[in-house]
Amino acid sequence: MSLTKEQKLTLFTNLVRADLYDKMMYRRMMQGKLIGFYHPIEGGVAPGVGACTFLNKDDNLNPHHRGHGMAHMISKGIDVRTFLAEHTGKETGCCKGRSAFHFSYPDHKVYQMSGFIGHNFAPCVGWGYAAKRRAQGQVVMNCSGDGSYGQGRAHEAMLMAQNWKLPIIFFCENNGMSIFSTAKEMHPTENISSLAQGFGMPAVVVDGQDVFAVAEVALAAIADARKGKGPVFIECKTERFTEHDIGTPDLAGWEDRTPAQHEDMRKREPVNLATERVLADKTLTQARIDAIREAALKEIEEVEAFADASEIARPSEEELLANVFAP
Amino acid sequence: MRTITLIGAIKEALAEEMRRDEDVFLVGQDVRGGIFPHTKGLIEEFGEERILDTPISESGMYGTAMGAAQEGMRPIVDFMFGGFSYVTFSECSVSTGQYHFLHGSQRSLPVVMTAGVGTGQRLANDHAMSIHGTFAHHPGIKVAMPSTPYDAKGLFKAAIRDNNPVMIPWHMGIMMLKGEVPEEDYMVPLGVADVKRQGSDVTVLANSVQLQNALKVADKLDGEISVEIIDPRSFVPFDMETLLTSLEKTNRLVVVDEDWESGGFASTISARVMEQGFDLLDAPVTRVCMPNMPVPGGYMEEYVAPNPDKIEAAIRNVCA
Numbered sequence: 211m212s213l214t215k216e217q218k219l220t221l222f223t224n225l226v227r228a229d230l231y232d233k234m235m236y237r238r239m240m241q242g243k244l245i246g247f248y249h250p251i252e253g254g255v256a257p258g259v260g261a262c263t264f265l266n267k268d269d270n271l272n273p274h275h276r277g278h279g280m281a282h283m284i285s286k287g288i289d290v291r292t293f294l295a296e297h298t299g300k301e302t303g304c305c306k307g308r309s310a311f312h313f314s315y316p317d318h319k320v321y322q323m324s325g326f327i328g329h330n331f332a333p334c335v336g337w338g339y340a341a342k343r344r345a346q347g348q349v350v351m352n353c354s355g356d357g358s359y360g361q362g363r364a365h366e367a368m369l370m371a372q373n374w375k376l377p378i379i380f381f382c383e384n385n386g387m388s389i390f391s392t393a394k395e396m397h398p399t400e401n402i403s404s405l406a407q408g409f410g411m412p413a414v415v416v417d418g419q420d421v422f423a424v425a426e427v428a429l430a431a432i433a434d435a436r437k438g439k440g441p442v443f444i445e446c447k448t449e450r451f452t453e454h455d456i457g458t459p460d461l462a463g464w465e466d467r468t469p470a471q472h473e474d475m476r477k478r479e480p481v482n483l484a485t486e487r488v489l490a491d492k493t494l495t496q497a498r499i500d501a502i503r504e505a506a507l508k509e510i511e512e513v514e515a516f517a518d519a520s521e522i523a524r525p526s527e528e529e530l531l532a533n534v535f536a537p
Numbered sequence: 538m539r540t541i542t543l544i545g546a547i548k549e550a551l552a553e554e555m556r557r558d559e560d561v562f563l564v565g566q567d568v569r570g571g572i573f574p575h576t577k578g579l580i581e582e583f584g585e586e587r588i589l590d591t592p593i594s595e596s597g598m599y600g601t602a603m604g605a606a607q608e609g610m611r612p613i614v615d616f617m618f619g620g621f622s623y624v625t626f627s628e629c630s631v632s633t634g635q636y637h638f639l640h641g642s643q644r645s646l647p648v649v650m651t652a653g654v655g656t657g658q659r660l661a662n663d664h665a666m667s668i669h670g671t672f673a674h675h676p677g678i679k680v681a682m683p684s685t686p687y688d689a690k691g692l693f694k695a696a697i698r699d700n701n702p703v704m705i706p707w708h709m710g711i712m713m714l715k716g717e718v719p720e721e722d723y724m725v726p727l728g729v730a731d732v733k734r735q736g737s738d739v740t741v742l743a744n745s746v747q748l749q750n751a752l753k754v755a756d757k758l759d760g761e762i763s764v765e766i767i768d769p770r771s772f773v774p775f776d777m778e779t780l781l782t783s784l785e786k787t788n789r790l791v792v793v794d795e796d797w798e799s800g801g802f803a804s805t806i807s808a809r810v811m812e813q814g815f816d817l818l819d820a821p822v823t824r825v826c827m828p829n830m831p832v833p834g835g836y837m838e839e840y841v842a843p844n845p846d847k848i849e850a851a852i853r854n855v856c857a
């Protein structure tokens with residue numbers, strides 16, 4: 211499936227936005243203007259953008275936790291002002307400031323960000339079941355990292371999705387790292403997607419630094435899933451340029467990742483790669499690219515202004531207790 | 538009125554609710570074939586789309602229910618034996634209980650969980666443990682347990698129609714207990730206790746099979762000690778008012794619970810009575826619970842678990 215010029219433009223725009231959102235989050239964490247923790251997605255923005263840009267509003271999405279899902283959510287068209295407000299503990303947050311980073315946007319079928327790695331896998335079976343029963347072509351984009359596939363529930367979900375031919379895309383963002391542990395040590399095969407073979411599930415491996423390549427693969431998988439062909443596994447080979455989360459040392463095993471390693475991975479920075487591509491194939495001019503960047507910066511400024519202008523949420527204990535159960 | 542078994546009453550509730558609402562479905566292991574009688578035969582009426590058997594994948598099985606509930610459906614998940622819920626505990630307890638609250642009350646999670654629990658079958662710990670106290674410990678999940686066929690039908694219907702997650706185990710020791718059950722639609726509201734027997738000397742708070750044991754003991758002591766018996770029916774929410782009203786009359790309390798003594802529901806109730814009803818008490822609250830050992834299998838279960846003899850001794854002691 212080759213991409214139209216329009217599609218490339220949208221992907222490029224979302225990629226630039228996702229990257230700048232990440233830089234904003236990084237900056238705010240360093241400034242002490244973010245609560246909880248932050249797991250930067252620098253170097254790994256392309257998979258989420260490629261996976262989510264062409265989803266429909268009523269498709270289910272589990273955003274990967276890295277970058278706290280913003281690359282995914284902005285690509286799906288979610289207004290993330292209330293996300294940042296949530297992440298700063300404000301009343302206007304999407305979860306009324308109660309959740310730290312456990313955001314949810316049920317109207318966009320982003321039902322939960324769990325603090326338990328791998329806890330997307332169990333409910334994704336239920337989303338797939340509901341989608342199949344309703345038979346309206348809804349798909350489930352289930353994004354998570356290489357590390358999350360160590361969880362037995364990942365294997366259970368793949369087993370059941372294939373048994374029941376559910377429209378679930380197992381979208382693995384393999385950055386080769388899980389905190390300090392490497393996928394090389396923690397997973398016995400070169401590709402995480404080899405797991406799919408055991409369940410008879412089709413799988414593809416794609417260059418996760420190339421947003422256009424990811425989108426092509428995702429579009430094909432989404433189309434197949436909509437037609438009822440069952441689950442698909444997509445593995446993106448990507449990178450994590452930074453430490454796991456801000457404040458944690460940047461180790462592989464128990465030793466620092468080396469400058470040579472960093473230099474090597476940074477050769478393939480996803481925004482640079484995409485910029486070269488859109489200039490070379492004349493999708494965009496430098497002037498258009500600059501304008502996209504400017505617009506993204508302005509958008510982010512507004513998102514920050516919204517969060518900063520909002521009040522800190524400090525509901526009474528009584529009010530909180532009254533919200534443990536639904537009416 | 539006709540009489541049916543407790544397990545038959547559960548089945549009737551499931552079938553009626555599935556008939557009433559297309560979004561209600563059942564997911565479990567070997568429920569199509571009816572591993573326990575309450576699911577047997579449902580497949581014939583509701584088909585494979587709504588009676589789902591999964592592999593031995595408790596997380597995926599529970600996740601089918603959890604995800605579908607997030608999608609607005611009303612799933613019932615059957616763990617077979619209560620201990621098996623622990624295999625997916627982070628999903629069915631932690632994530633489930635926090636769902637509505639943490640996500641800013643945007644969505645509720647109307648999942649019903651059920652499982653057979655309790656002693657009497659000589660199956661030992663992982664197949665015999667109580668789970669209601671553990672679920673009650675985690676905020677955000679309602680917990681109920683029936684002790685009569687009437688309550689079984691009514692509580693299951695209330696649970697299925699509730700907008701919150703509800704864990705409602707049933708005790709294998711009273712699975713075949715018969716009682717009067719109306720054929721029509723009715724609900725037993727969650728959070729309303731039932732005074733099963735009037736008395737004036739001592740209140741016994743007992744649930745499920747132990748409620749049945751307590752009733753036998755009360756009959757035996759009739760004329761000697763007047764025993765009032767309350768069935769909480771639900772643990773979360775708990776009907777404190779009914780208990781305190783009873784204590785105004787009796788001034789003595791025995792809590793019978795098949796869960797372990799340590800950290801169990803009986804401890805919570807004793808503490809609450811201390812805090813809210815200390816002045817009503819003429820004697821310390823007494824508990825009859827599972828001693829703090831893994832539930833043994835074999836024949837020793839009979840004298841280790843709460844039983845009529847232990848309940849009688851506790852009543853005599855608190856009234857002495």
Ligand SMILES: Cc1ncc(C[n+]2csc(CCOP(=O)(O)OP(=O)(O)O)c2C)c(N)n1
Pocket residue numbers: 249276325326327328354355356357358359385387388389450
């Ligand atoms: C159940 C559970 N175990 C461990 C953790 C701690 N933890 C947080 S992120 C993470 C690594 C996840 O790695 P991966 O899935 O590859 O995603 P990445 O962070 O590399 O993008 C771990 C172990 C957790 N949050 N939840």
Ligand SMILES: [Mg+2]
Pocket residue numbers: 355356357383384385386387388389
């Ligand atoms: Mg990783």
